[in-house]
Amino acid sequence: MGFRNMAQFNVAMLAKQGWGFLENPNSLVAQVFKAKYFSKSNFLNSQLGNKSSYVWCSIWAARGILEKGLIWKVGTGTSISIVNDEWVPDLDNYRLLSSYSGSIDNNVAELINCQTKEWNMEVINFTFGADETERILCIPLTKHPHVDLMAWRGEPSGSFSVKNNYKLLQRLDPNAYAIHPVYNDFYKKLWSIDLPTKIKINILKASWNYLPTRVNLLHKKLATEATCPRCGLGTETLNHLFRECPISVEVWTQLSKIKVLRYTTKLDGVKNRLVKSSKAVNRWKHPPHQTVKINFDGAFAAKEHRSASGIVARGSERSVLVSKSRIHEQVASAFEAEALACGETVQLGIDMQKEEFVMDRAFCYQTRVL
Structure with missing residues (x-):
């Protein structure tokens, strides 16, 4: 992690x-x-x-x-303030800096054509600078408006x-809660050890006294007593949990070097299996009988804010049934380019009047950024 x-x-x-x-x-x-x-x-x-x-x-x-x-995702635009809310990607603080005409209301809905469900280019061009206008027009609007949403x-x-x-x-604030230089070496060595991440995190928590011992829970008013629930002989501090508790002492006594080596050997075996499985070749597989498989991909040109969608539909015999491509304007990101390609694919499946079809992203795991 x-x-x-x-x-x-x-x-x-x-x-x-x-x-x-x-x-x-x-x-x-x-x-x-x-x-x-x-x-x-x-x-x-x-x-x-x-x-x-x-x-x-x-x-x-x-x-x-x-x-x-947080940032707003535009739906109807009625809940978003034009200047007071964060809603424009790729701008500083996601906020507009231009002053705008007093005739425009405070919410983003005033920038949307209520008839066509598209941006009102005349109003936007008149109100904002070239860079801000370009960013606004790159925000996609749905033909079926929904409420404005908050996103991360x-x-x-x-x-x-x-x-x-x-x-x-x-x-x-990269220096907030900065670790004392004396402990830097310890944490660097800890993180370089070939151990499961969850074990490293638990060691890290223990070194900061963040484990939920009874003493810590009592301090945070989440427990009514601090007595060790295993031995009942003392308060459950971090030191008692790992060193003083008779049950813990028994565990350390029984833990031999051979058991540790067996555990690490098993971990190595799991890692080797993962490496082998990741090398599998990703090849096209035909769909089940009478099912259509639609492969799609998207390409994005960042400087021009344009993208292209490529789609091909095949039957169970690998024969091409339909293929199409389309250019999209005012596209903000590679992720949006891929989403547009996916939307085109779904629409193609609907247009083909197929009750069942398989969608697959073609040939690569990420949209190519040109």
Whole structure:
């Protein structure tokens, strides 16, 4: 996973809980927190309040970093402010900097032609500079408008990613929670050891005293007592858990070098199998009887903001039934180019009036960027 700063990793995990309130507002957890802490607003506009639980205080503390990673995806445009919200990709802070005519309302819906469901080019060209106009026109609009959605920037899917959020924290403040130089060597050596990532992360957590021992849980008011649940002879600190507890001592006593070598040998065997399986050649396979297989691919020209879709439909006998290509204008990214190619493929399957067809991205795993 690559998380070397456990404090920032913890913040990223807390931000994920806040994202859950936005993405699934009807979930039981979101409804409970909303009823108690932000019944008349939403999570982003919520207040900490008095006598709040430790869990709420922790999630609320990560709200700021969550806001820094959010961007609006345009649907109807009625919920998005033209200048106050982040909604234009590839611009600084995703916000427009131009001043605009007072005759235009504050929401993005005023920039969309309600009849054609396309951008109102006349209004946009008159209002914004050339660069901002180009960026706005590259934002795709659906022919079937939906409500405006909040998405996570930096992820093609728009869904929150802990790893992406961690990288955002690193960019904003790479020195936050910096590790003391004395320990740098230890962590570098730890990360270079050929061990499963989950073991490295647990060692890292132990070194920062982040493991959920009874003492730590009691400190965070998540437990009622600190007694070790295994031996009942002392408080469960990190030192007791790994060194003093009689059960742990027995485990260390029984652990022989031979058992360790057997474990590492098994791990090497798993890795070798993974390497062999990854070398398999990806060849075209014909679909089941009477099923049509449609291969598609997309190419993207970043400088021209154009893309091309290539599609070919074959039957079970490998004979080509239909093939087509199409050029798309005002395309913002390689991901969008691939999405357009995928959309064209679905439409082709519908036009062929096939009840069942197989879609496959042709020949490569990523869209070629020209």
